[in-house]
Amino acid sequence: MDKIIGREAELNLIAKYHDSNRPEFIALYGRRRVGKTFIVRIFFKDKFDFFTTGILEGTYEEELKCFCDSLKEYGYKGNVPNNWLDAFSALASLTAKAKRKKRCVIFLDEISCFDTPNSGFIRALGHFWNQYASRQDNVFLVICGSATSWITKNVLNNKGGLHNRKTHEIHLHPFNLAKTERYFVSRKAKWSRLSILQAYMVLGGIPYYLNMLDMDESLPSNIDRLFFSEDAPMRNEYRRLYRSVFKSPERYIDIIKALATNKSGMTRTEISDATHIDSGSGLSEMLSDLVACDFIRSYRNGLKKNGEFYQLMDFYTLFYLQFCANPSTDRNYWKNTLNSPIQNTWYGLSYERVCLAHIHEILQALHLDTIHTEYYSFRSKVTSPKVQ
Template identity: 50%
Template sequence: MSIIGRNSEIELLERYIASKKAEFIALYGRRRVGKTYLINQTFKGQFAFSMTGVLEGRKDDQIDAFLDAMDIFGYKSNERPKNWMEAFSQLRKALSDRISNGNPCIVFIDEIPSLDTQGSGFTKALGHFWNSWASTQDNFKLIVCGSATSWMIKNLIDSKAGLHNRITHEIKLLPFTLKETEEYLLSKNFTWSRQMVLQSYMFTGGVAYYLSLFDESESLAQNIDRLYFSENGEMRREYKRLFKTLFNAAEPYMRIVETLAQKKQGMTRKEIIASMKAEKGGTLSEQIQNLIECGFIRKYMVREKKVVKENSGIYQLVDPFTLFHLYFNGKAKGDTRFWENHINTPVVNTWLGLAFEKVCLLHTQQIKEALRIDAISTQQYSWRSKDKKTPAQIDLIIDRADGMINLCELKYSEIDYTLTESEFNKMERRFAAFVSETGTRKGIFKTLITASPLKKNQYSESIPVKLTADCLY
């Protein structure tokens, strides 16, 4: 099967495998984005050894999985290893012939966080295996993969122990972009309009596995009802599974995202602590950083008087599926055809507007390319007024090194969008408030990004920069 997208990742992987030195490659990313599929398809038939950790397995389960993999690859083990030091010693001996032939000796360990059971000594043994032997073999290529991003970063990428600075390359695999989502659906014979592709992205966030659950014989609404709102929907319980897979203690992480979901523009760290009634300290900071690494939240800076204040960062929930779940969870009340029954109702339309904003925030590079400023150094951030009497907010600001700023208004509509006098005046007030409160001396490009084509009228003609959702592809 061909791989959709992932061209840059495949190019990197092939370059690393072809190098003339030992490589220790860490591939990480959230659950179900296609990490295992990418490695298996790219290096199919080339592995000298490959194994997968047993999710929630004990040490004995992991050793059993190791022995089973040894057997699959034709390596005979005379005795069962008592620990991981002995297991890696057996692997080293088994690979000696493959190493000596000069070709790349590719070893793939999938779901590696699962192997590190409490008291197992796995990471210590892996470090010894790499430091004492594997790193000295120029054609040895170790690829490790895992969904538990916090473990991957703490124990491998930023390890302070035996694996400190041993990772030669790290690749963070992100969900599909909107363009890649469209390519995937087309490859599966879906005949959906771009409006439906956009809405499917709002639901799945471009996660490959979620997209694979779609049925091309159903409409998008039917798919959403079947997958999420039906009694046995395959994604009905995905939210909790997702967090339990990524984090050993999932509850604190879920509390953070559920807190952030209450405020669409996000919260400062101080506001998060106050809302959660949490204690200040390093644990919360680490949890927030892990959520950023996993792509659930983003941190953006606040533009104030002439500078973007690093200490005034706002944390915002941006993961589409998590936002979908937290918005609609409990609203169906047993209605297994909730989505079909609520198309074009306020509850769905409001969500579509919020979700479109997040899709735009996840595709700022594509917006820059559409504006033909991708070669210009920029900062992207949001802004919210400090005037509590007339609160104003701009969701996307592109601050450019060429002395200009794009103030972007993001508007969702399934039909051609009409900029009314009322909405135009609101936009003008927001833009004026931004200039006044920030004191910027840069030039301003008023920018309108709409999900559907913009109807021409006297107000739309007053907006110099106009884009549609097509620019996100």
């Protein structure tokens, strides 16, 4: 069995909920490639009473067929469902055969894909839980997805049949620097701590990205292979990333690009001016979505009650926009620009963000975590250009 690094807390939660002896509805979410599906499959050793996964950008017919094919795979022999109510009725019939003395584990992966326009998927899921699953002490339903905003809106904050129905939620965040180092140790990497830090600045704490590193190569060679070679695998990840998280990613990408131009962050008004998106509820919702997906953070400057700023914190996105949006034709670009001003400046700015992402760890290391502290970014109002 594959060994899971840095997810002990999440595994302990799943184990705790699994042993609760009551019906459980677990919402597991986090950005693409963070390891959501992996952690569930490893915990249950791929032994599910029902498992299916949605198709990215699939049609209603494709999603329903995918679900029905999974029903057949697990032994369903009834009539072919014609809609989502029928499909979940079939699922109830299938899982009713599970032994009452053991957990009946149902895993719906990439669940947002099933919710095509006017499909009635959410209503059917709510009916399945309320009418059947919540009455079965052995049911353990796990829903999972990269579209964090969809799960937040349709499950966590649902106002209809799923209102307050989930029993627990687990937000799977990227690794911090300490967990990233543990991952490198598990791979028997002989890289220095500086190289591990620099890898974190490029890829962030995303397990899937870190797994693409060849530990027998140097970090510069890895960066050239992943980002600047002819078939660089990480060059196309940017579009896939935002398309998998948001059904209409264009305006989200506009916000991300605007935030990438200002290292200390921007106010909602500044973002609105830069992107030409009205500073209303639509923009507020998109910013909340980006925060929930760990792409950006929100913070206050300590002066104004409403002085909220938004800052891009996704390391992969920052690297991509700096060096790959208009890629060099040099396939050894990173090795050939070592110690150049552009690299050194980028490393300096990226190091600041690493520190911001590890404020609590720094406070612990300095033994300041036992006193009340607040931290802010400084923005001058009088100098031109403004001091950052």
